[in-house]
Amino acid sequence: MKHLYLYILLLLGGLVAQAQPFETRKKDEKVVIPLEKSPEIEYKGSPINLRIAPKKENNPWMKMPEKSIDFTGKSNLVQRKIEFKPNYEVLNDHKREDYEAPKGDQFFGDFTNNGKFVNVYCRDFAAIDGDRVSLYVNGVEEVRDIFLLGEFRGFKVELKPGFNKVEFLALNQGESGPNTAEFMVLDDKGNTIIRNRWDLATGSKAQLVIVKDH
Numbered sequence: 127m128k129h130l131y132l133y134i135l136l137l138l139g140g141l142v143a144q145a146q147p148f149e150t151r152k153k154d155e156k157v158v159i160p161l162e163k164s165p166e167i168e169y170k171g172s173p174i175n176l177r178i179a180p181k182k183e184n185n186p187w188m189k190m191p192e193k194s195i196d197f198t199g200k201s202n203l204v205q206r207k208i209e210f211k212p213n214y215e216v217l218n219d220h221k222r223e224d225y226e227a228p229k230g231d232q233f234f235g236d237f238t239n240n241g242k243f244v245n246v247y248c249r250d251f252a253a254i255d256g257d258r259v260s261l262y263v264n265g266v267e268e269v270r271d272i273f274l275l276g277e278f279r280g281f282k283v284e285l286k287p288g289f290n291k292v293e294f295l296a297l298n299q300g301e302s303g304p305n306t307a308e309f310m311v312l313d314d315k316g317n318t319i320i321r322n323r324w325d326l327a328t329g330s331k332a333q334l335v336i337v338k339d340h
Contacts, residue, residue, distance in 0.1 A: 248274065
């Protein structure tokens with residue numbers, strides 16, 4: 127019986143001896159524990175050059191407007207009513223309905239040109255007041271009722287051998303007499319043959335002759 131107890135004691139002693147190294151190894155095992163404050167460590171290696179981004183300057187063009195944009199369509203521009211008053215001194219003081227233009231035709235000369243055609247242009251050089259003319263060549267009405275504007279209107283006139291009589295017949299005197307116009311004639315190469323003005327009473331003509339001798 128004593129031998130049995132001794133055997134049990136020896137067995138328990140061996141188990142205790144084996145358990146102690148396990149507990150010791152468990153206590154010696156390292157566990158990562160976060161520190162409240164990291165220690166300052168002096169770096170002895172070569173310094174590292176870090177590129178620091180340049181400080182951004184305020185771009186005046188990217189500033190937000192102080193006032194919000196008005197999408198209502200209202201304009202801040204001041205609208206002014208302008209009343210146009212023509213300078214009648216520049217217009218030779220023609221703004222008189224009872225003005226009596228000198229009656230009779232106006233002859234501007236004869237010119238020699240052997241081209242195939244000429245281009246005839248006319249426009250109202252004074253106030254655009256409704257002056258109207260018709261174009262005649264050798265007594266035949268070629269263009270009827272031309273309304274004179276501020277821009278030149280042109281017409282091609284075929285030249286025949288001999289005399290080519292070009293006439294502008296004043297159909298009216300517009301709102302401010304007389305019938306006023308600037309005209310010019312160019313040859314088939316674009317050269318100016320004549321450039322002049324007329325002042326016509328109603329029924330009068332501005333005349334010129336183009337002579338084609340061959």
